[in-house]
Amino acid sequence: MLIEKIRKDMQDAKRNRETTKANLLSTLYGEMFTQSKSGKEFTEDDELKIIRKFMKNADETLSFDIAEEAKQKLLDEKKILESYLPGQLSKDEIDTIVTKMTSEGKTIKEIMPFFKENFSGRYDGRIVSEIVKSKIS
Numbered sequence: 310m311l312i313e314k315i316r317k318d319m320q321d322a323k324r325n326r327e328t329t330k331a332n333l334l335s336t337l338y339g340e341m342f343t344q345s346k347s348g349k350e351f352t353e354d355d356e357l358k359i360i361r362k363f364m365k366n367a368d369e370t371l372s373f374d375i376a377e378e379a380k381q382k383l384l385d386e387k388k389i390l391e392s393y394l395p396g397q398l399s400k401d402e403i404d405t406i407v408t409k410m411t412s413e414g415k416t417i418k419e420i421m422p423f424f425k426e427n428f429s430g431r432y433d434g435r436i437v438s439e440i441v442k443s444k445i446s
Contacts, residue, residue: 311356411444
């Protein structure tokens with residue numbers, strides 16, 4: 310599971326005195342550890358949701374007018390977080406899948422759940438929706 314890789318990377322970052330990485334991974338690990346001890350089953354999807362939450366927080370902070378140094382630190386943190394996420398489907402890959410499904414007569418109500426079930430966390434739902442709408446109309 311990712312939590313163990315994050316723990317190991319956190320320890321390595323501390324040993325190598327990479328403070329930004331060590332601090333980020335320490336916070337991330339703490340969040341995951343807390344949720345894993347909550348009593349319900351803790352899955353890799355749960356881990357990915359936490360990483361995405363951290364990414365979203367960084368994006369929201371970047372949308373504000375902040376000092377250049379703080380902006381660079383957030384961009385560095387995003388790169389670290391992205392390294393733990395599975396590869397994202399490209400727009401072309403999404404288009405190919407949607408084209409095939411629409412040619413089979415599938416509707417948006419069938420396509421969206423298909424993506425959620427088969428590509429969870431690896432696609433942008435807004436892009437899928439836009440492509441489906443453009444193919445159906």
